[in-house]
Amino acid sequence: SGDFLFQNENAPNPSIVPLSGNTVMQNSRLAGLQWTHILSPRTINEARFGFNHFYFLQDFETAFGSTNYWQQIGLNNLDVNAAYYALPTVSLGTGYTALGFGGSVPFFNISNIFHWVDNLTTTRGRNTVKVGIDIRRNQNMNENGFGGNGFLSFTGQYTAQDPSVPQKAGQPGTGNGFADMLLGYLSGSPAARYSAFDQSLSRLRNTDIMPFFQDDFRVTSQLTLNMGLRWELHTPMHDKFRGGNIFDFKYPGGRLLYIDKNYADLVNNAILAACCAQDTLINTDWKDWAPRIGLAWRPFAASNSFVVRAGYGIFYDVLHNFYPAQSITENIPYLSPVLPTPNGFENPPPLDIRNLFPAPYSVAQRSFPPPYCQAPSRQVVNPATGVVTEVLNQCSDARVQLPDNKTPYTQQWGLDLQYQLLPSLMLELGYEGSHGLREPLAWSFNQAYLPSQVGNTNNSVSYRSQCPPGAYPETCSPIEERVPYKNFAATATALANIAQSMHHAMTFKVDRRFANGLSLLGSFTWGKTLDQSSELGGGISGSSDRAQYSHDLRAEKGPAGFNQSRRLVVSWVYELPFGQGKAFLNRGGYVNAILGGWQANGILTLADGTPTNVICGCGDRSQTGDTRNSLRMNVIGGPTSGFHQTLTRWFDTSKFATPPLGTLGNAGRNILTSTGQRATDFSLFKNVRIHEQLQAQLRVEAFNLLASDYYSPVFPNASSTAVNFGSLLPVGGNKYDLYNPRIYQLGVRLSF
Numbered sequence: 001s002g003d004f005l006f007q008n009e010n011a012p013n014p015s016i017v018p019l020s021g022n023t024v025m026q027n028s029r030l031a032g033l034q035w036t037h038i039l040s041p042r043t044i045n046e047a048r049f050g051f052n053h054f055y056f057l058q059d060f061e062t063a064f065g066s067t068n069y070w071q072q073i074g075l076n077n078l079d080v081n082a083a084y085y086a087l088p089t090v091s092l093g094t095g096y097t098a099l100g101f102g103g104s105v106p107f108f109n110i111s112n113i114f115h116w117v118d119n120l121t122t123t124r125g126r127n128t129v130k131v132g133i134d135i136r137r138n139q140n141m142n143e144n145g146f147g148g149n150g151f152l153s154f155t156g157q158y159t160a161q162d163p164s165v166p167q168k169a170g171q172p173g174t175g176n177g178f179a180d181m182l183l184g185y186l187s188g189s190p191a192a193r194y195s196a197f198d199q200s201l202s203r204l205r206n207t208d209i210m211p212f213f214q215d216d217f218r219v220t221s222q223l224t225l226n227m228g229l230r231w232e233l234h235t236p237m238h239d240k241f242r243g244g245n246i247f248d249f250k251y252p253g254g255r256l257l258y259i260d261k262n263y264a265d266l267v268n269n270a271i272l273a274a275c276c277a278q279d280t281l282i283n284t285d286w287k288d289w290a291p292r293i294g295l296a297w298r299p300f301a302a303s304n305s306f307v308v309r310a311g312y313g314i315f316y317d318v319l320h321n322f323y324p325a326q327s328i329t330e331n332i333p334y335l336s337p338v339l340p341t342p343n344g345f346e347n348p349p350p351l352d353i354r355n356l357f358p359a360p361y362s363v364a365q366r367s368f369p370p371p372y373c374q375a376p377s378r379q380v381v382n383p384a385t386g387v388v389t390e391v392l393n394q395c396s397d398a399r400v401q402l403p404d405n406k407t408p409y410t411q412q413w414g415l416d417l418q419y420q421l422l423p424s425l426m427l428e429l430g431y432e433g434s435h436g437l438r439e440p441l442a443w444s445f446n447q448a449y450l451p452s453q454v455g456n457t458n459n460s461v462s463y464r465s466q467c468p469p470g471a472y473p474e475t476c477s478p479i480e481e482r483v484p485y486k487n488f489a490a491t492a493t494a495l496a497n498i499a500q501s502m503h504h505a506m507t508f509k510v511d512r513r514f515a516n517g518l519s520l521l522g523s524f525t526w527g528k529t530l531d532q533s534s535e536l537g538g539g540i541s542g543s544s545d546r547a548q549y550s551h552d553l554r555a556e557k558g559p560a561g562f563n564q565s566r567r568l569v570v571s572w573v574y575e576l577p578f579g580q581g582k583a584f585l586n587r588g589g590y591v592n593a594i595l596g597g598w599q600a601n602g603i604l605t606l607a608d609g610t611p612t613n614v615i616c617g618c619g620d621r622s623q624t625g626d627t628r629n630s631l632r633m634n635v636i637g638g639p640t641s642g643f644h645q646t647l648t649r650w651f652d653t654s655k656f657a658t659p660p661l662g663t664l665g666n667a668g669r670n671i672l673t674s675t676g677q678r679a680t681d682f683s684l685f686k687n688v689r690i691h692e693q694l695q696a697q698l699r700v701e702a703f704n705l706l707a708s709d710y711y712s713p714v715f716p717n718a719s720s721t722a723v724n725f726g727s728l729l730p731v732g733g734n735k736y737d738l739y740n741p742r743i744y745q746l747g748v749r750l751s752f
Helices: 177-183 261-267 589-595
Strands: 002-013 022-040 043-060 089-091 107-124 127-144 151-153 201-218 223-231 245-248 255-258 289-297 306-316 378-381 388-392 399-401 409-422 425-443 493-515 518-531 566-575 598-607 677-691 694-703 743-751
Touching: 245 399, 255 261, 425 518
Parallel strands: 089 151, 399 493
Antiparallel strands: 002 022, 022 043, 043 107, 107 127, 127 201, 201 223, 223 289, 245 255, 289 306, 306 409, 378 388, 409 425, 425 493, 493 518, 518 566, 566 598, 598 677, 677 694, 694 743
């Protein structure tokens, strides 16, 4: 047998400004073949093949047309791919709407998955044995073409009486950005899609091979054991055209190893582009064994109403797209000439739209002589061509993977007691636990070590040359001399599978299967999840995904950003007992047409708040060189103990203090919580049978029926430097800023 599904979606997003909109295309194809063959009365083989194709493109509304708009207005040397046939982004300063679409476009993703599965199942006595293999070939292409058709800025400084005075709408003499554009004189440095080393383009490939064995052993009529073993081989992602680099942690001071020898030879630098890394960048993990065991036990032979279930297993997680792509991108062998930054006083102006953009030049024309990161970086530029001939004291902000990253995995275990109280009513009490290991973390591996002296402002400098005369080394410890790898910046980051998590929870569930017009499902969870990092990229609780101090990850153990200690969800479906075949008004005709066929549905959600960090917001106060890290505050008392919470003071801000210079905050990670969640969704359906093969369903749906302010959790402002520190409300806001409206939705569904 086989099946094939396809979907094409085109969502234009026009703009009131001509030629400035965008469009989103999303196409998918899903195909499958299945062959089941009975080998004997007790043996059956099932073979399956699947293909999943996904295409996503966010692009300019004029892309792939017949007109190259950036070329038409006189720009040169930009991307000639038809995906970039659009106006550049043009900023006209105060009082004008920008031209062009300024988002990250084109954003392009193609994903292909080829999937082969074969399962052989045989029954022998009390054993049902299944062996099989699961093979997947993954292909993924990503491109983020931001700036591919240029970015131009006109602020009005060339039509201003005094170019140093900021432009003000309606105020004479402060210039006009539109007038500057008509003259062709740019005010800010234009941007184009060139990159020093690599670019957000990757064509990733990998193969997953997962054989398994499983035995369901019926020990007695009351006890069944489920035992299995799975081996998983997830070959590392690699780029089809050998793009990407890896960090050599063993080399003194560190260095970047590129896969492509030709590119490394072109750059010709033993630190920033050495040769050579293996094609997969990271080592293959050959030891991903996943044992699993479970049982189902009926303690009472005379009754099937009580069952005990338990199990343990190891499960591996594979991040196929975003995560590996960060260090696997196409190597771009050209650079953009440096353009001057205008100040408005030049005559003639240095940037004229008629001369943009100058031709790129080869990376071979630029050198990076040692030392690295020992003084402020400085470029040596040929003034006639804009070509950078040397970068002195180059300090690279590397973003790589750990060479020995292992596959993340989770140990899961649980115990459930199930009791059938009535034929349609089941109660379930359970415990569940899990332990996550090798979980991904954005690790600032080159963050500087803490200075030995507390409160010394001299330790905030980056380089030895910035120390006061005579202060080095006794009373001045520069940041770049305290980093582990001195050839690279303190902000260098590795995507590292080194974090852990732990989860324990008690669960209770009531399941009333549909009977007499009513079904109900209620579940309550009481538990806690601790981890060291809840996500890559930040955002769950409004805080950074980075550790406060990368050299002490134990201090990052705290409630997970998604942890909710208590959560209750109740859902129900109730057919009103009126109309034909019901308990009341059991008749047809107009009575049934009006009062019959009604169905009420609802979902009630009550949950505790999710955690959030209290951050210092005071820059690099720890003097470790990376302001992206979430430096936390010092706690000097219980911020919520005995404290009356209000909308403007969700916690006691007086219980937090700024850490002394050169130290870390002593507050734990995620020690505060948001408001929690109270949500009620309700719907009312009217089922109408038009004839035997056609039925209509009229639907009225209400989301947030009770207009709860906390339909979704609300987080307090947890940055100590904010004006509204500790408040749920924005600056100058009131309680109505928390209002979540009711949303009503009407619909009709036809079934035939």
